[in-house]
Amino acid sequence: MVPLAAKKESARRRFAGKIVLRKLLATLLLSASVLLPTAVIQPASAVTNTTKPSVGVPLNEEISNLWNAISLNSINQALANFFPGSAYIQMKKGVLENPSADFSSRLLAFFKLDFSAYHQLVVTGGPSTLVGIRVNPSQVSWIQVGACENKIGYWHMGPVRVVYKQAGIVKSFAIASLISWNGVWKIIHLGPNPRPHNIGTVDSPLQGAGNPGPGGGC
Numbered sequence: 001m002v003p004l005a006a007k008k009e010s011a012r013r014r015f016a017g018k019i020v021l022r023k024l025l026a027t028l029l030l031s032a033s034v035l036l037p038t039a040v041i042q043p044a045s046a047v048t049n050t051t052k053p054s055v056g057v058p059l060n061e062e063i064s065n066l067w068n069a070i071s072l073n074s075i076n077q078a079l080a081n082f083f084p085g086s087a088y089i090q091m092k093k094g095v096l097e098n099p100s101a102d103f104s105s106r107l108l109a110f111f112k113l114d115f116s117a118y119h120q121l122v123v124t125g126g127p128s129t130l131v132g133i134r135v136n137p138s139q140v141s142w143i144q145v146g147a148c149e150n151k152i153g154y155w156h157m158g159p160v161r162v163v164y165k166q167a168g169i170v171k172s173f174a175i176a177s178l179i180s181w182n183g184v185w186k187i188i189h190l191g192p193n194p195r196p197h198n199i200g201t202v203d204s205p206l207q208g209a210g211n212p213g214p215g216g217g218c
Helices: 004-034 057-072 075-081 085-092 099-123
Strands: 128-134 141-143 154-157 160-166 169-175 177-181 184-189 203-207
Touching: 057 075, 057 099, 057 128, 057 160, 057 184, 075 099, 085 099, 099 184, 128 169
Parallel strands: none
Antiparallel strands: 128 160, 141 154, 154 177, 160 169, 169 203, 177 184
C-alpha cells in the first residue's frame, strides 16, 4: 500500500503542475495577441488626409508614370494615378444617392475617354519626350468637410501643366484637377470639368510651357 503522506504529496504535485500549465497557456495566448498585425484591429475607413502631399519629387514621379502610360496607351498603368473608387465611395456615402454608380459612369468613364484623347495628342506629330511639370504651390488648397458634397476633407490642386517636346518644339497640356488621399496626389479629372461636350477632351493643349492654374475648384 502507498503511504497516506505519499498520496498527499503526489496530489499536491499534480495540482501545482496544472497551475504552471495554465500560466504557460495564458502567456502563450497573450504573446499571440501581441503578434497580430495592427491592420486587423484598425478601422478600414481610417484616413489621414490632413497630410499635405508634396509638389516635388513624388508628384514628378506620378506624372512621369502617367506620361509613360499615355505614350504607351496603357490605361491600366494610368489608373495607378487615378483617384480610387473605394475612396470616392467613402467621401460621398450618405451624400450622393449612389456614389459607386457616379464614380463608374461619370468620373472613371470620363477619365478613360480623356486618356484616349491625350494619347492621340501625344503620338500625333512624331515621338515626344517629357520635359517636366509646372505647378504653383500657392494654388494648393484645403477643402473642408462638408464642402463640395464631401464627408472627408482633402487637399486640392489644379490645373497642373505637363511640358513635353515634340519635333524640337516645346508643348504642354493640363491635368485639370488632383486631390489628396492619404498624403498622395490622385487625378480626379484628367480633362476639363465641366466640359462643353461629353467626349474625351484634352485640357488646354498649348505650344509652349503655359502657366499652371488658375487655382480654386474642388
